[in-house]
Amino acid sequence: MSASxxxxxxxxxxxxxxxxxxxxxxxxxxxxxxxxxxLATCFAIFALxxxxxxxxxRGWDWLSWDLITRMPSRKAEQSGLNSAVLGTxxxxxLTSLIAFPLGxxxxxxxxxxxxxxxxxxxxxxxxxxxxGVPSVVYGLLGLGIFAEMLHLGRVIxxxxxxxxxxxxxxxxxxxxxxxxxxxxxxREAAFGVGATKWQVARHHVLPAAFPGILxxxxxxxxxxxxxxxxxxxxxxxxxxxxxxxxxxxxYTTLPIQIYNWTALPQKEFRSLAAAGIIVLLLLLLTMxxxxxILRQRATRKARW
Amino acid sequence: xxxxxAGEATGQVSSVPARARPPAQPFDLSGAERRDxxxxxxxxxxxxxAAISVLTTVGILFILLERAIEFFAEVSIIDFLTGTQWxxxxxxxxSFGVLxxxxxxxxxxxxxxxxxxxxxxxxxxxxxxxxxxxxxxxxKPFLELLAGIPTIVYGYFALTFITPEVxxxxxxxxxxxxxxxxxxAVGIMVLPMVASLSEDALRAxxxxxxxxxxxxxxxxxxxxxxxxxxxxxxxxxxxxxxxxxxxxxxxxxxxxxSGSRAQVAKDPLDGAQAxxxxxxxxxxGDVVSGSVVYKSLFAVGLLLFAMTxxxxxxxxxxxxxFREVYQ
Numbered sequence: 249m250s251a252s253x254x255x256x257x258x259x260x261x262x263x264x265x266x267x268x269x270x271x272x273x274x275x276x277x278x279x280x281x282x283x284x285x286x287l288a289t290c291f292a293i294f295a296l297x298x299x300x301x302x303x304x305x306r307g308w309d310w311l312s313w314d315l316i317t318r319m320p321s322r323k324a325e326q327s328g329l330n331s332a333v334l335g336t337x338x339x340x341x342l343t344s345l346i347a348f349p350l351g352x353x354x355x356x357x358x359x360x361x362x363x364x365x366x367x368x369x370x371x372x373x374x375x376x377x378x379x380g381v382p383s384v385v386y387g388l389l390g391l392g393i394f395a396e397m398l399h400l401g402r403v404i405x406x407x408x409x410x411x412x413x414x415x416x417x418x419x420x421x422x423x424x425x426x427x428x429x430x431x432x433x434x435r436e437a438a439f440g441v442g443a444t445k446w447q448v449a450r451h452h453v454l455p456a457a458f459p460g461i462l463x464x465x466x467x468x469x470x471x472x473x474x475x476x477x478x479x480x481x482x483x484x485x486x487x488x489x490x491x492x493x494x495x496x497x498x499y500t501t502l503p504i505q506i507y508n509w510t511a512l513p514q515k516e517f518r519s520l521a522a523a524g525i526i527v528l529l530l531l532l533l534t535m536x537x538x539x540x541i542l543r544q545r546a547t548r549k550a551r552w
Numbered sequence: 553x554x555x556x557x558a559g560e561a562t563g564q565v566s567s568v569p570a571r572a573r574p575p576a577q578p579f580d581l582s583g584a585e586r587r588d589x590x591x592x593x594x595x596x597x598x599x600x601x602a603a604i605s606v607l608t609t610v611g612i613l614f615i616l617l618e619r620a621i622e623f624f625a626e627v628s629i630i631d632f633l634t635g636t637q638w639x640x641x642x643x644x645x646x647s648f649g650v651l652x653x654x655x656x657x658x659x660x661x662x663x664x665x666x667x668x669x670x671x672x673x674x675x676x677x678x679x680x681x682x683x684x685x686x687x688x689x690x691x692k693p694f695l696e697l698l699a700g701i702p703t704i705v706y707g708y709f710a711l712t713f714i715t716p717e718v719x720x721x722x723x724x725x726x727x728x729x730x731x732x733x734x735x736x737a738v739g740i741m742v743l744p745m746v747a748s749l750s751e752d753a754l755r756a757x758x759x760x761x762x763x764x765x766x767x768x769x770x771x772x773x774x775x776x777x778x779x780x781x782x783x784x785x786x787x788x789x790x791x792x793x794x795x796x797x798x799x800x801x802x803x804x805x806x807x808x809x810s811g812s813r814a815q816v817a818k819d820p821l822d823g824a825q826a827x828x829x830x831x832x833x834x835x836x837g838d839v840v841s842g843s844v845v846y847k848s849l850f851a852v853g854l855l856l857f858a859m860t861x862x863x864x865x866x867x868x869x870x871x872x873x874f875r876e877v878y879q
Contacts, residue, residue: 278771288674353601380864382801392615474702477803
């Protein structure tokens with residue numbers, strides 16, 4: 249571009265000079281934005297750091313083993329998360345038991361069984377749209393259908409059903425992706441030796457896709473653990489001071505207990521809420537690490 | 553369930569090579585008939601799993617419409633959609649003008665995008681065009697972590713950090729509950745979504761376009777902003793619409809940080825209740841099942857559902873309609 253021609257007219261040299269200057273300016277812009285883009289990306293890390301630093305700073309002193317063995321109380325010093333932790337465990341276990349088989353089943357149907365028809369397309373679009381419905385609307389669904397029309401009331405079962413319906417689209421989509429990643433040659437080989445559709449799916453596709461399915465499910469379930477609004481609407485109780493011991497008991501969960509403490513004006517309860525958030529984040533971190541380890545192990549073991 | 557039925561035949565198939573199978577016999581001893589029955593049963597069961605998603609949609613529509621219709625029997629739908637006074641809990645002068653709630657929702661949606669769009673898009677460009685694989689491998693998990701934080705945590709952060717430690721020093725007139733803190737927190741929450749969906753769109757642009765632009769002497773910045781971003785625009789726009797839809801449906805941040813006073817939102821430093829905030833507020837207190845207030849929740853929910861659904865459909869339409877197809 250800037251190759252100079254010997255004996256060129258002065259005007260040509262002038263344009264060349266201008267071009268060189270413009271090039272320098274353009275390169276400066278490019279260099280500046282290199283940094284700007286990097287800073288923008290680092291903002292996410294910065295925000296995460298400030299958020300964690302704030303919460304750990306406020307909640308650290310309130311963190312103790314007693315916190316998760318004591319029941320909530322009117323006095324901040326004696327208050328604990330016992331019923332909330334147990335409620336979360338009950339609700340989420342039942343949610344997983346309901347949502348996992350249904351989600352994987354639906355994904356197998358859509359990837360292995362469904363004929364390429366309009367009905368299948370509607371199913372697929374419907375699932376995509378469901379994954380975009382605000383979670384609070386699922387709460388209204390749970391309240392209206394499960395709690396009231398089925399007369400179940402404000403119990404763990406209703407919370408788990410609501411959460412299962414909420415997590416299903418996410419589990420289906422993640423499982424579909426995992427199943428789609430299994431190469432066709434694997435299926436063809438199995439069909440070639442005479443396996444039926446279900447045998448191919450059960451013995452070849454599912455084992456190969458399983459780590460991916462599990463990772464997707466764990467991520468969906470850990471999202472459900474952090475959900476507050478749907479359970480608040482569908483009937484978690486604000487104050488529970490007893491251990492749940494059946495699916496028909498009233499319950500509260502970690503995020504709901506955190507919300508209740510945050511909503512109180514006293515400073516002590518705000519700190520207690522921060523301590524609750526630490527417990528919640530540790531729980532989620534554990535689950536996510538498991539998902540990441542599974543994913544890594546799966547990619548290492550991939551046979552194709 | 554189907555496994556028990558099909559299990560017997562399975563062992564045979566996987567252990568015996570295809571050529572060793574006997575030719576068709578007059579008496580079929582292979583269990584094929586039972587297997588067929590099992591096969592069909594499994595197909596039906598799997599189909600039922602998939603059909604549950606349709607039931608979910610039907611359930612949502614049914615419950616929202618049923619209760620909303622009951623509500624509109626008591627409150628005129630025109631007053632609901634055009635009124636700006638939202639005072640459902642004032643005994644004697646109840647008023648259900650949903651525009652007050654909608655205005656706060658839209659303000660939060662718009663302000664949060666001021667955070668999420670520039671930062672999200674720039675992160676996407678950096679990750680897709682600038683970052684070396686090693687740097688990307690370090691940065692990407694942080695975005696995923698940010699996306700995995702529960703919204704209640706962002707709500708706490710907005711109320712107890714963004715408002716008192718960031719906004720108050722900058723704008724002393726900031727109220728304890730305000731729209732701006734909620735918007736900033738919502739913006740940070742949807743940022744990873746904009747970044748990762750836009751990055752996917754940018755990465756889908758074929759290499760030849762980049763190479764062509766570099767060959768005529770464009771700088772990296774020019775290639776990114778004048779060639780790659782326009783080429784990926786449909787995907788980027790779709791990601792932004794999805795982000796707006798998420799911001800509008802976001803509940804806990806808004807319920808905690810932007811207050812419970814329903815008024816037409818004008819000042820971002822003042823509190824204003826959003827649609828989702830109203831739903832949570834009512835459930836935090838005691839709500840009598842069957843009352844007008846109770847039914848109003850479903851009317852607000854229906855409006856919210858319609859708004860987010862329209863945006864999601866619009867976003868899908870943008871992707872399919874304006875997708876640049878290469879080769």
